[in-house]
Structures are given as C-alpha cells and as structure tokens.
Amino acid sequence: MxxxxxxxxxxxxxxxxxxxxxxxxxxxxxxxxxxxxxxxxxxxxxxxxxxxxxxxxxxxxxAAIKLSSVDSWLFTDEALQQATPWQVAAHRARRFAGRVVHDVTCSIGTELVHMPGFALGSDLDPVRVAMARHNTGLPVVQADALRPVTRDAAILADPARRDSSGRRRWRPADFTPPLDTLAAVYRTRDMAVKCAPGIDPADVAWAREIELVSLDGQVRESCLWTGSLATPGVRRRATVLRSDVDAWTITDASPDDCPVTAPASWIVDPDGAVVRAGLVRHYAAAHGLAQLDPRIAYLTGDSPPPGIRAFRVVEHGRYSEKALRQVLGRHGVGRLEILVRGLDVDPNALRPRLRLRGEAEATVVLTRIGHTPTALLCKAERIPG
CATH class of the missing domain: 1.10.10 (Arc Repressor Mutant, subunit A)
Structure with a gap:
C-alpha cells in the first residue's frame, strides 16, 4: 500500500x-x-x-514507462497501476473525434487528456478529482458514475475490477459500478466501457461491438462500444498496437474463408487480440494463410505477414519426447523456445527432460493436427514491416 x-x-x-x-x-x-x-x-x-x-x-x-508527458503529473500508486497505457488511450480517443466526452470514472485523468475535443471528467474519489484537475486542466467534478451529471455527452467508463484487498473481480455484476447497471443508466448514450480482455460476450449482450486491444504482443483490454460509437456491421474487432510498426485492425465483417492444410514453409502464431476476439480465420484469409487444424490457432503458409515474428519450418513429425529429443540432438539445439497449443504439455517441465546440448537456437511448436500430436522444429525470424 x-x-x-x-x-x-x-x-x-x-x-x-x-x-x-x-x-x-x-x-x-x-x-x-x-x-x-x-x-x-x-x-x-x-x-x-x-x-x-x-x-x-x-x-x-x-509512470514514464507507461504514460506520456508526466513530468508534472500527480499520481496515487493504485491509480497508476490501473492507468491505461498511453498508446491504448490515444487509440480509443480517436474514435471519439467530434464528440463532447464525459469520462465518468476519470481517476487521475490518464484517458481524459487524450480526448480530441471538449471533454470533462468525474470520479467519486476527491483526491483523484483534485489530481485529474491538476493533470489535465479540464473540468472535473466529484460525482457517482451511476448518477449522470451530463445530458448529451458520449460516455467513457472504466469500472473498477478489484476489491479493497486488491483481488480481481471476475463477475461483471461485482465491478464498481456493475456493468449491467452502467449500461442501463446510459442506455440512450453512445458509450465505451474498458474491461478486462477475458470478458464473456454473453455477459455484455448490450454491447454492439467488442474490441480486443493488444500492445507490443500483450493483450491489454477489451473495449465495449455502444450506440453510434460502434461500427455498423461489426460485432468483434481485434486491434494490434506496436511500438515498432503501424497499428492494424481486423473485424468479423472481413472474409473468413481459409483452408486447412499440412504445414507449409512458415508457422504463424496470431496476435493474442486476434485469438481472443475469435478472428483467427479472418486473419488467415486476409494474409493468404491456412489453418493446421480447424480448432487450433496456429496458421501456416509460404509467406508470413509483414511486421510479425514468424517461424520458418525446419522439419516436422509426430510428437513424442523421445522423437523430439533425437531431432534436437541431430540439429545441435542447446537453446529452445517451446510453444504449445492443443496438447497437455508443460514447457517448463519438458525442457530439462530434453537434455539440450549444442550451440544452435530453435523454436519447437507442439500442437495437435487432427488426432496426431505434432512437433514442428522452427527458426524464429522477425519479418520486416
């Protein structure tokens, strides 16, 4: 504390x-x-x-690691831990262009400061209200998010997902404020609600669009969009933000026709936002890739998408520890990255049993193709963006 x-x-x-x-x-x-x-x-x-x-x-x-322009900002430790990384906040703010925005859980103002037009904030905590006023120079008032103090503004909300002891709450009804109550109070408003990435779409049927957002390979959040802030015809979206390449997005309005084939020259492990959003097939179709198995997220093809880390296939075959140990020994692999999907394998428990020796570095992808446990020995490469 x-x-x-x-x-x-x-x-x-x-x-x-x-x-x-x-x-x-x-x-x-x-x-x-x-x-x-x-x-x-x-x-x-x-x-x-x-x-x-x-x-x-x-x-x-x-804060300098997570936020931008914080030289004169004031924080509490808890508020900083909960703050949205500036890249994610700036991305969300762009969808509010041309709107008057009311951040009804503004905390210390880390989202409020990125809004492109007129914005105001409110929070129940008087200390955070005072800090948000100092940090943003915008109008901020002390108010309950469930008692609206504006009429026509678009709403931004970030319900608290931890209890007083710091433990995570997983049920939307236990958030502060509860999600369904928040949605009911602002049912006539355009709204964006920041949530944990594991939110069950069945629990938020009122959300017109659910956006999963990742930053530098880590899934950060889901954002629930309502009213005209939601994109017509889109229910699910994945947005991938990276420090070294341009951001990109894909939605369930995109084609999802992709084949299921044997391993080709490359294995692609889609970004976590794509997987969480259920858009693996859409991503594959957009980049000319195929699935190894219709129930597994690994993709394969002869040309990986730009700007990602992909895995060039060296050889592959049926997986067993004995067979994998022989393959690794033949290639002189001493440093091994182990990726697993679809098999009950603990990489940390497996690694010492493989008795790695040699100077080579490699990645092994362990997965199931149909009913066959499969090992794909690969070389990881960063594809130019």
Whole structure:
C-alpha cells in the first residue's frame, strides 16, 4: 500500500512551493543502494512532507514507462497501476473525434487528456478529482458514475475490477459500478466501457461491438462500444498496437474463408487480440494463410505477414519426447523456445527432460493436427514491416 494522499497534499504538490520541493527531492538517486540515505536526506529537506514528496517522485519515474508527458503529473500508486497505457488511450480517443466526452470514472485523468475535443471528467474519489484537475486542466467534478451529471455527452467508463484487498473481480455484476447497471443508466448514450480482455460476450449482450486491444504482443483490454460509437456491421474487432510498426485492425465483417492444410514453409502464431476476439480465420484469409487444424490457432503458409515474428519450418513429425529429443540432438539445439497449443504439455517441465546440448537456437511448436500430436522444429525470424 502506497502513501495515502489527501486533498491538502494535492494542493501543496501543485503549488509553486510543492513544485520546488519535488524538484529538490527529484535530484536524489533513490536506487536500492542509496534509498535509506536518500530517505534520510529527504526528511532533513522536507520534514513531515517527505513521504508524499518521495512517493510522487517515485511514481513519476514509474509512470514514464507507461504514460506520456508526466513530468508534472500527480499520481496515487493504485491509480497508476490501473492507468491505461498511453498508446491504448490515444487509440480509443480517436474514435471519439467530434464528440463532447464525459469520462465518468476519470481517476487521475490518464484517458481524459487524450480526448480530441471538449471533454470533462468525474470520479467519486476527491483526491483523484483534485489530481485529474491538476493533470489535465479540464473540468472535473466529484460525482457517482451511476448518477449522470451530463445530458448529451458520449460516455467513457472504466469500472473498477478489484476489491479493497486488491483481488480481481471476475463477475461483471461485482465491478464498481456493475456493468449491467452502467449500461442501463446510459442506455440512450453512445458509450465505451474498458474491461478486462477475458470478458464473456454473453455477459455484455448490450454491447454492439467488442474490441480486443493488444500492445507490443500483450493483450491489454477489451473495449465495449455502444450506440453510434460502434461500427455498423461489426460485432468483434481485434486491434494490434506496436511500438515498432503501424497499428492494424481486423473485424468479423472481413472474409473468413481459409483452408486447412499440412504445414507449409512458415508457422504463424496470431496476435493474442486476434485469438481472443475469435478472428483467427479472418486473419488467415486476409494474409493468404491456412489453418493446421480447424480448432487450433496456429496458421501456416509460404509467406508470413509483414511486421510479425514468424517461424520458418525446419522439419516436422509426430510428437513424442523421445522423437523430439533425437531431432534436437541431430540439429545441435542447446537453446529452445517451446510453444504449445492443443496438447497437455508443460514447457517448463519438458525442457530439462530434453537434455539440450549444442550451440544452435530453435523454436519447437507442439500442437495437435487432427488426432496426431505434432512437433514442428522452427527458426524464429522477425519479418520486416
């Protein structure tokens, strides 16, 4: 549990005196080696205010990895943990272009600041309200998300999915506020609701479009879109954001006709957002790929899509530990990445039993093709974007 800020703390930290004190504390290294000495120095410099100053400096350093332009921002530890990465927030904000937006669970303002037009926020927590005002310069009020304080604005909401002890809540009825109640309150509004990526579509039948979003290979969230913010004719969407290549998206409105074939020159493991959104066949059709098995997400083809990490097939055959050990020994593999889908194999338990020796590095894809357990020895390659 981090330092518990008060509204008075926020007022001081946002004042010229607070900014000067933060600048002074910010010169401390605060590394694991220097931490105790630095804390003692901070207490000599700032007295009773040292804890909140130290916490703010440390949170700003941590936030720089996740958010953009945070040099003067104020955070709580919990709010920073819950904050949406700036790339994901900026992507979502683009769909609100031309709208007045009300973020009804705005927290410290990390989504609000990316909105392209007029936006306002509200939150129940007075400390977060004060921080959001400081961070964004936008109108932010203290209000319950389930008691609307605007009339015609499009709505953005991010219900809390942890209880007071920090444990995750999995049932939408246990979110704060509950999803169905939120949907009922804003049933006449256009709305986007940020949720965990594992949300069951059956639990949110009121959502017109469900978008799964990944960032640099990690599935970050699902976003539920309603009203005219949803794309006509689209129920499911996968959006893939990466730092090194352009973002792309695919929906269930795309063709999904792809064959099922034997392994070709390459194996492609689709991005997690594509898999979670149930759009593997759509992705395959878009890139001229085929499925190895209609129930498994691995794809194959002679030309992988640009900008991804794909696996060039060296050889493949029926999987058994003995057969795989022989193949790896023949190729002198000493470093092995193990990917598994469709088989009950624990890579961490399997690896030591393979008795790897040699200088070569490889990837083995373990899967089921029909009823046959199959091992595909591959070389991983980054395909130019």
């Amino acid at each position: 981090g330092y518990r800020f008060t509204v008075e703390d926020v007022a001081f930290l946002g004042s010229p005196a607070g900014e000067a004190a933060l600048a002074e504390i910010g010169r401390l290294a605060l590394t694991s080696a220097s931490y105790l000495a630095d804390v003692a120095a901070a207490r000599r410099m700032a007295g009773d205010r040292a804890p909140m100053l130290l916490e703010t400096v440390l949170l700003r350093r941590k």
